[in-house]
Each structure stands twice: as structure tokens, then as C-alpha cells.
Amino acid sequence: MSWLLPAPIARVLTGLWLSQSPHSWRHRVIADDEPFVNTPGSDPDRVFMIGDGIASGRGVVTHALGLPGYLARSLSRITGRATDVELAVHPEMTVTSSLAALEDIDLLRFDVILLFVGHREVLGLMPVDRWVAHLHALLAEMQRRTSADTQIFVLSIPTFERKTPLPPVLARRIDAHAAALNAATADMVTEPNVTVLSPSGEDDFEPETSDLYEQWADEMAFHIAKRLDPDRVPIGDVEATEEARRRALMALQATMIGTDAVLDGITETARRVFGAPIAAITFIGEDSQTTRAVSGAVIDERPRAGSFCDVTIRRSAHHIVEDTRADSRFAHYAVSGEDPSIRFYAGFPITSPDGHRVGALCIMDERPRRFSRQEMKLLSTLTELAESHLWRAPGGA
Numbered sequence: 001m002s003w004l005l006p007a008p009i010a011r012v013l014t015g016l017w018l019s020q021s022p023h024s025w026r027h028r029v030i031a032d033d034e035p036f037v038n039t040p041g042s043d044p045d046r047v048f049m050i051g052d053g054i055a056s057g058r059g060v061v062t063h064a065l066g067l068p069g070y071l072a073r074s075l076s077r078i079t080g081r082a083t084d085v086e087l088a089v090h091p092e093m094t095v096t097s098s099l100a101a102l103e104d105i106d107l108l109r110f111d112v113i114l115l116f117v118g119h120r121e122v123l124g125l126m127p128v129d130r131w132v133a134h135l136h137a138l139l140a141e142m143q144r145r146t147s148a149d150t151q152i153f154v155l156s157i158p159t160f161e162r163k164t165p166l167p168p169v170l171a172r173r174i175d176a177h178a179a180a181l182n183a184a185t186a187d188m189v190t191e192p193n194v195t196v197l198s199p200s201g202e203d204d205f206e207p208e209t210s211d212l213y214e215q216w217a218d219e220m221a222f223h224i225a226k227r228l229d230p231d232r233v234p235i236g237d238v239e240a241t242e243e244a245r246r247r248a249l250m251a252l253q254a255t256m257i258g259t260d261a262v263l264d265g266i267t268e269t270a271r272r273v274f275g276a277p278i279a280a281i282t283f284i285g286e287d288s289q290t291t292r293a294v295s296g297a298v299i300d301e302r303p304r305a306g307s308f309c310d311v312t313i314r315r316s317a318h319h320i321v322e323d324t325r326a327d328s329r330f331a332h333y334a335v336s337g338e339d340p341s342i343r344f345y346a347g348f349p350i351t352s353p354d355g356h357r358v359g360a361l362c363i364m365d366e367r368p369r370r371f372s373r374q375e376m377k378l379l380s381t382l383t384e385l386a387e388s389h390l391w392r393a394p395g396g397a
Contacts, residue, residue, distance in 0.1 A: 005173045007125045014123050014170055021165070031057025035087035037068040044082035045075060045228055046109055050101060051116025052093040053158070054216065063087065065210050070217035071114075078225040086110075094120045095134040099141060106326045107145040112224055115142075118157035118185075122178045132184050139194065147320040148373050151227040152194045153220070156182045197223055229315050241356075245313075246286055248356035252390060253283070256292075262389045263293035266361070270382050271295040274346075274375065276363040281350070281386060282309045283359035292359070308333075308364075312347040313357040318376050321345040323368035343368045346375070348383040353391055361386055 005013070038044065049055050049068055057066040072083040088101045095117040107113070115138070121131055135154075142152055159175040160166050166174070186196050197220065263281050271279035278296040282289050289307045291299040304310045308330065312319040324330040324343050333342040347362035361383045 004176055005169060007173075010170060010173045011125055013167075014174065017166065017170065018123070028058045029061060030091060031060050031063045031066050033062045033064075035063065035089070036085070037063050037072050037087075038084045039072045039076040039082050044084045045079060045111050047071065047075070047083060047085045047112045047114065047224075048088070048105070048107070048110040049085060049114045049116065050088045050093075050098055050105075051114075051155070052089070052091055053116055053119040054155075054213070055087070055114070055116040056089040056091040056093070058091060060210060060213070065213070067213045067217055070210075070214045071220055074214075074217045074221035075224060078221055079228065089116070092120060093117065095131070095138055099134075099138050102138075102141060102145070107142065107150070108147060108322055108326050109329075110146065110150060111228060113142060113146065113150060113152045114155065114220070115139075115152065116155045118178075118181055122157050122174055122181055125174075125177050126181075128180050128184050131181050132188055135185060136188060139189075139191075143191065143194075147322060148193065148371065148376065149317065149320070150193060151224070152191075153197045153224065154185060154189065154194065156185070156196060156198045195223070195227065229317055245356040245358060248352045248354065249283055249285065249358040252352065252358060260293060260389075263386060264295070266382055266386050266389075267293045267295040270361065270363055270379070273378065274363050276344075276365050278342075278364040279362070280364070281359065281361050283350075284310055284313050306330075308342075308345045309347055309360040309362060312360040312362065313349045316349065316351075316357070318379060319345075319347050319349075319360075320371050320376075322370060325368070341366055344371075346371050346379060348376075348379045350383060350387055350390070352387075 004010075049071075054067055057063050057068075060066045063069055068085045068087055072085045075083045088098075088105060090097075093101065098115070098117055117135070117138070118131075139152070139154070146152070157178045159178050160171045182196075189196050267279040267281055271277070276296075278294070278299075280294040280297075280299055281292045282299075283292055284304055284307075287304050288301050289304050289309055290301050306329070308319070308321065311329070321327050321330055322344060324333045324345070330342075330345070333345075342364050344365035344367065345362060346364075347360040349357040350359040350361060351357050361379065363379070
């Protein structure tokens, strides 16, 4: 093993190089436009990027030419859907300042969170135990404030020696520490919705350019797309899929007359086992949402646009809103004048045998609440019971 500079000396020399060297990345241009990039379309995958380094737009004048823009475009090419990327980034952000930056962010809105931290910590040779403690606190806060199906990606810390003008004796010391922090990160990540991801094949730092951002974005998008819901409808297929979905709903409704004791029983069971004041089975028509069975409230027909269940049928799995006040799409449901006032929603799509999502089984609460993976599994089971009954009826689709 080659000799490494003692940490106190390395910290001082690194600080001098960053502040004085004309090659320091602190002297590079930084994107300073609006912290938001999107690709056109409906029902976007919502991505939140927070951190330092390659996320902050070093070397480009706009985030559209940096990692956020290339990631949005690359992810949309893979999924066929729109992508929204929101940012909370700064070239000097740390693992602790990231936690503070989350205070005013509504994390429930996002499908994916990308965390870029460690640049400052590795240059400052932060002790591994402190790194683990701070990162654990940051990830715990993210888990607490996101839904259980939000995918969180922790980007590994790049190495410096091979492709930067940093003096080799410093780069070797920093790279050894980067390896230690990355190993500690990999060891501590155990949650199934958290993934440690390398920003490039060799983990090498390079001077940021649009070409490099595009390369990193393509690699990230591939891994992100695998973790997103694969059954969401691509942009170009929406019209044809919606027409087939409405035909499946009309065929089902043609077999249904009057009240249905079995569906009433399923909603009552859902309300009771989840301890929720309201449970319902709804159908989504062309322009409206109708209630087929409900327990705990009277829910009138309402416009499809902006409804919880309309969003639910756009995905093959559950749709959770743990606090409507924290989600701008549904904040109007939390207004006290609404009857009932809804702060929590959990729904699972009701799907026909030929794969068309015609409605949802959902529970609602007047209080915000968490929803565990075990509860999601139970909601899915009750939805399957409803599906089995609906399409077992004589003349069903």
C-alpha cells in the first residue's frame, strides 16, 4: 500500500488548492437559472435532485444543459412519459446542509429522489463514523417524509486522481477516503427502496461538460427506469388506451344493477381493518368519477379531473397521498369547506381481466397518516377480491 498524506496536512493543502489554483472547480461557471427542468407530456415521473457536485450545474450556464436536463430527456426516451426534475442543489452543499434544505420541500410529490452528497466531506476527510451518522439521519428523514414506494438513489462519491488537475499526492489521499465513505454507504443502505448508484462506469471525476452530463444521465436513467412502475401508459398510447379502458368499463357497468352487497361488504371491511373513516369503490368514466360502493360517507359524482382515483388508475400499483396539504395536486381536498375534508388517501386500481384499469378501491381519512408496505399488500388483496367478484358475475367482461 502506497504512503498517504496524514489527514490534517491533506485538509490544509486541499483547502489551499481549492481556493488558489486556477484549475479549481470553484472557479467554474455555475448554472443559475430556475431549479426546474421538464419534458412535455402528462402524468410525469417526478424526480427530485438534491446535493452538490455534478448535480449543481458546474461548467454549464443552464440546468437544461446539465445533469437535470439530460436526465429528464433520457428518462423520457426510455419510459415514453413526461419527466419533471426539481432541484435543491449547491456546489458546496453537504450531508448536513442537505437535511436543512429539505425543510420546505414537499417530498411526497416525488417518485424518485437523487441524493448527491459527499464531495465536501471527502475533501475535508470527514471521519467515516460521522459520515455514516449524518447520512443515516438524512435518509431517515427522507423515508419519514416520502411514501413507501418513492425510490431513493444515493450517488456514490467520485474519485479524483485519474482525471483532475488535483496534485497526485492529494488525489491519492482523497480517493482512499472516498473508497472508505462509499464502502460505508453501501454497508448502511438496507431499505428496499434505497439504491446506491455510481454516476459513471469508473466512478471517475471529470471536468463537467454537456457530453459528460449526457453520459451520466443515460446511465442513471437506465437504473431509475427499472425501479419505476413499468405499466404506466406511454405518452403516445394514451388516447387508444383510454378508449379501450372506457369500453371495458361500459361492458362491466352493463352487467350491474342496483346495489351490490359484496362490494358494500368489501368497503366496510376496508374501512374497519384500516381504521379509516371512509372506504369506497369508484369507477372512472370519460369525464367523471362515480361511486359504486362506499362505507362511512356519501360521495357524490364528481369531475374526473383532479380526483384521487383518476391518478390511481394511471398506475398499476397503489397511489398514496399521506397528507393532501403537502401535495399541491390535492390540497383543495384538505380545505375545511369540503365535505368530507380529506387529508389522507390510499387507493389501488381495479383492473379488468384484459388489463384495463376502470376504477379504484380506496380509503380516506380526515387526518394525515403513514401507510406501511403491509397495509399496501392488504389493500391489494381486498382489491383482488373486488375484481374477482366484478368479473365473475354473469355477463361480466
